[in-house]
Amino acid sequence: MDIRPKLDPASETPLYRQLASFIQNLVQTGRLTAGDRLPPTRDLAGQLGLNRTTVSAAYEVLESEGLITGQVGRGSFIAGHKPPSSSGMDWVHFFDASAPPPPRIPSVTGSGVISFAASRPSEDLFPLADLRSSAEAVLASPELGSILQLGSPGGYEPLRRYLLDNAREEGVARPGDDILITNGCQQALDLLSRVLIRSGDTVVIEDPVYPGLRNLFEEAGANLIGADPTRLSSSFHGRNVRAVILTPTFQNPTGETLSHDVREAVIETTRRAGAVLIENDIYSQLRYSGQPIPALKKLDPTGDTVILRSFSKIAFPGLRVGWIIGPRPLIARLMDARQLADLHGDQLSQALVLEFARSGRLAAHLAHTLETGRERLRSLLCTLETYMPEGVTFSMPEGGMNVWVNLPGGVDTFDLLQQAHREGVTYIPGRHFAVSRPHHHALRLSFAGLKPEAITAGVARLARAIASELETLDRNQREPVPALV
């Protein structure tokens, strides 16, 4: 039989669980019965425009519940009856009693679909030969033994020194500052949340914002205020704010950059409130045009700002290396938290990115990345300008990985996804980045991983989907409304 579930990628329930529930319902209502064969995961994934792993995960859930049985080489079948559970624990109820899992960002890619969904660097730009040379140097180093030995929570010492020295030269780190290496920016945020936030604390963040940040602080029990950084002081009104977290350059999802004046105002507002200012600075090196604006950390006369950086957006996200620079008493607390979280970071990768940076290979790679990114961003902005229906507006960043698009005429970008998938294009709808406002009419386009041809084709498809959606909405509005009797 045909399995045609209505899946909601915006739901807090992950897609695989939605699919599993749908199939379970087909069994309960007798539309699938004992011995019926389910479609192979690859086929069902293709039909539904889902990732194959999503379908596999759904089948695994059903199998673990005894509802279906898998037979190697033959496929999955509806089981005759629910077998007695081998589990003494009722895991589902065990968890329902506690907090719900955090919402997931939907994964809605399929084959042939042009995906603007992932904010990550392009794999085909990875300088593998250079990476191999750096790895050879690390492997040949007399330090290899100590790199493989238990390390320290603060990070691999030579990397710490290198990054801190560079930040000092740049004027970003002060004498009172220290550094902690993290597993990318996400762990930096996690450690800050552990050390700074207690349940009920007020934290001001951008709205829209990267969901990994929002979910983390929500989980920590923070009272999140979604702010417009250009009018930050209005978000502070009468509140006891514990921390402010901003991405002042090429923000995710909007691509926006705060002006020098706004930065000064942000620092002053935060300082007056006695809150901790956290600057997520993982995109600023990806500037394709225009003049750099100094980091908050550099502009802050008190030096109290905490800055987060990472190799993930400028080099290799699979090597989990980021860092935090901030006042020494804070870094000492973060190191304690780090020790409890996972002792310390992977040392081979730390040694490898250090060698990659110190040898000049990172700079060469960055130059190439900037050249490519410039071309891709230009393609995106130019085709948006050309193809988009009237009323569509979008951000015009000078760097980074993301452009934010606002649609007119009441188009809901979540509803639009279905039409977009039919056209063969996908993106992340605005509501996934929502804090206080819904962003139902906005969407994020991540362009860094796509070649110009794909960007052009993708925007054309998206424009067709939007035009068709606008037409439908327009038609519906013109339909006569029956009198209420």
Place this chain on the structure above:
Amino acid sequence: MDIRPKLDPASETPLYRQLASFIQNLVQTGRLTAGDRLPPTRDLAGQLGLNRTTVSAAYEVLESEGLITGQVGRGSFIAGHKPPSSSGMDWVHFFDASAPPPPRIPSVTGSGVISFAASRPSEDLFPLADLRSSAEAVLASPELGSILQLGSPGGYEPLRRYLLDNAREEGVARPGDDILITNGCQQALDLLSRVLIRSGDTVVIEDPVYPGLRNLFEEAGANLIGADPTRLSSSFHGRNVRAVILTPTFQNPTGETLSHDVREAVIETTRRAGAVLIENDIYSQLRYSGQPIPALKKLDPTGDTVILRSFSKIAFPGLRVGWIIGPRPLIARLMDARQLADLHGDQLSQALVLEFARSGRLAAHLAHTLETGRERLRSLLCTLETYMPEGVTFSMPEGGMNVWVNLPGGVDTFDLLQQAHREGVTYIPGRHFAVSRPHHHALRLSFAGLKPEAITAGVARLARAIASELETLDRNQREPVPALV
């Protein structure tokens, strides 16, 4: 002037902060004045039997507070007056208002001191040539690009499959189980704490226990019950226990292993209480003699037990790769938590340990490690038997990295540290592993990183320190007690 602080390695205040406070006090009381030069960190570390980084950290604290100034090539000097702080934030008070930092395990090694303090593998046993060969294979692999790209919270898929298949073959993983790769066992514990524990939940752990486990769950607000696993049910009496965490084989710090019967009883007690049973199984592969006893996870008829494993104790702790195997609904929750914690683990290291294991090099290294460990453990037990004063008792493990020693006659192993340092030996005193009972008369000897000669010399030194302490205590007891008037 001479700086002779009385530092307390058992204090919750780290040694470097104690040292910084001591020097601050010397300045405040006028014993050190403006322009006085502090001893070089290396010299002071030598005098005090401290790690040089401890002294550097103390100096850095003082420097950040403006109390001393460092001049490149000349040393550190007491500042003329406290300069106006460049910081707008009063970081010290900022943190005093929140929870205190977790206690630290003291680091009391110095040059010439034989250290039984670190429970980690021996660096000189690392098979560097084999590791290099595995790395070459990974670097040459067509997968390299995707290894360096953003990965998945569950871990590097080929490694997940490899470990899960092995666990299935071994009878440890069931059809309903799934796997999550973690940054070593510490992150596995952290993720479990995030997903399972809410403030006030009761968690049963061993007493004594690895402090990284105790501190983590304490931080999460758990009500910790220190139990004797051989009488586990008595710890459950009338309590609503959420989770039980045990290291049934070669426990840290005791080295003890639970018998088959005790394991059955543990599983039954935990199952009846509806609690989650977490098995920390990071030492069981280090069995030097005797017969292996099946894992709790394997013995558990419900399959609900959650097992934690790691490459850190059997290969390279600097590569942060461990894993959790448990029922699929739990692993799904842990993956959500993992995404918030740090997105996913380092993929290069995951690919590297996979290659190291799959190529047979891990097995060869393990065989060599077992041979060496057997010899080292035998040395330790034999010299303890030979040198220790009467009344000293110790555990007799058949593997792992640790032996637990109990001293007679009211010797406090924390006080004993001073005498031990004079003799040139160090260890971790029992109180650092305390949960409900104090363990003042016990200490942990970690032997895996020491050659047999060092073990013999170290035990002889320790025996002398104990004998001298016993003599002092004995003399004090013989002194006449004055009448109370």
